[in-house]
Amino acid sequence: MKTNLIYLLISFLIVMLGSCNDSIEDASNKHVYSEDENPYLKSDIEAIIGHNIEFEVGRFEPQVIYLDDYANVFHDKMNLTVDEVVSGLKNESVVFYNINASRSHWDKIAPTKGESGWYYNSAGGITEGDQGYVASLEFDEINRQLIIDVNEAAEAGLETSFNVGFALNGPDYDDYVRFLFNVAVTDPSLIITSVTIPDGDYASASVNLYDYADVIAYNMGIDVDEFLSNLDANEEGTIHLYVVDRETGAWDAESSYTANPPGYWMNASGAVCSWGDDGFTLFAELNMDEGLLNIGRAPDLTAGSSYKISLGFRDINDEMNFVRFIITVTLE
Template sequence: MKKNILYIAMACIALGFTACSDDPEDAVSKHVYGPDESPYLRADADATISLNAEFRKGHVTPKTVYLKDYAEQIQTKMKMTVDDMLAGIESGKVAFHSINTARGIWDMSAMTKGDGWWYNNNGAVVSNDGVASIELDKAAKALVLNVPEGSAAGLSMAANVGFAVVNGKDYDQYVRFTVNFSITDPGTIIQDITIPAGDYASYEFDLTSIENAINACFGMTSADFIATIANTENDIAMYLADDNGNWDTTSGYTAGGIGLWVDVDHKVCNWSGNGYAAGNFYYIETHADDKTVGIGRAPGVPSGTKAKVHFVYASKSDATRFIEFVLNATFE
């Protein structure tokens, strides 16, 4: 009896060995994702490109990120050029999707803003009324980053998109863009001022007193800023702003140097020669030698008159670099 049991055990062991396969896929097969599933996001720090998209409250302009600037990383991770990658989207060889980092998956949601998506404060795709957006501009070979006009300062969130090789199994061969969105308001100077009595008398705003704001907005010291606004040919210009924060970038200077005469309708005007009676109200004038910007009165402005003097100094080459003045003026 014992001999029979031994034979049976040996036979079972032999059958067990013959059932084994040398193919590792027979042991543990990786899940193959179907067209209606969201592939998991394989962690790969080297495939992740981090971008900072800082917008200024009150003057939002889209930011363009050119993919050619990351061509080497795309070539390394996806084994293709930027042109090949974009062509692959059209042929179906490359996928372009949002990424849900909270769940660690590729988000297969349909596009909700052009060739891209709106995102909420948590970085999740929403159908509309998002706080930020990422779109693919195939013609420009770029990602376009934006936030809605009128967005309040304080936004801080991240959204993710990626390009992945479609191999029928997973999205493990990819590049990912993590965009850190923020809206800041470092350079709005709001202050009450009093303009002294007397024809052409002015209040002189000390530009050295806003050193931190100048540095935050322009990346320069107040001394460098003042030296730049001393010459109308340099990169920083003065623009009058209306109540909605829109800049008048078309009017030329009508006061001394970088300066403007403003009429009773708060529009840029020329000096009439007859002061307030002819519509002239006040002037804004850069006084670089004194390190100030002066706000002065036209002859004839009645005592006690009030005005909101609203203007900016802004870079001509990069409109996101500016400092805004909202000065509530009382004329003595």
């Protein structure tokens, strides 16, 4: 009886050891991903190349990242030159895909922009070009560069992020180089301020341009004195004052000055009008000697009324040089 128990125990141990060996063997084999599966993302901080990219409203131009600038990273992480990475994409020994960082896996979704790029929404998700995209990325194989751009309708305050990566093709994508892009839209040209106009017909309050010397220098490339001397008040100079639509941001390039130049009369909506027109409400005129933007009131306006106007100065020879004001006007 005791002998039978010993044999049973030995048999049980043999079966268990065999099962364990099978489990060990299974665990040591990497999972082979099918075409429809997204491989997991192996964590490797040293493989990440991060870029914080800012786009300025009114000055949107694609920004470029050159792969050659990171040749050492490709060598360390993929043991390839940049030339070999590009040629590997052609023979499919290298892949180029998005990375879903929140789920820690690669995203093999097909390009939605051209043959090797994608559009992204505000949450960093991949989308189509006609479905509310805010940013885009495309790989230029010939010039070996990543091109990042934003939708021309993107507004200041937008922030989004997305990841793409190059990896050796195989049972997994463990050997890779990853690019992380944090994209933001800013508006350094915008000055938001307010004035209170005292009681009285044609009374005014002032915005002192010298208070915003740094903003003017950054956006116009000149100091305030040069800025004032270049205004086109007498049909000379290259800097023009415009009324800007406060809702759409569109610059009114059609209207001539309707107040003392450079200056305008505006209605309650902030649109250009002339003195005496129905609804004429406010005027904006620049005192070029003192650098004061004077905002004044028409007669017979109600005390306590508030308006919002938008004005911009722009170089007519270089429309990338501009500065814009949004001014809240309150009447005493």
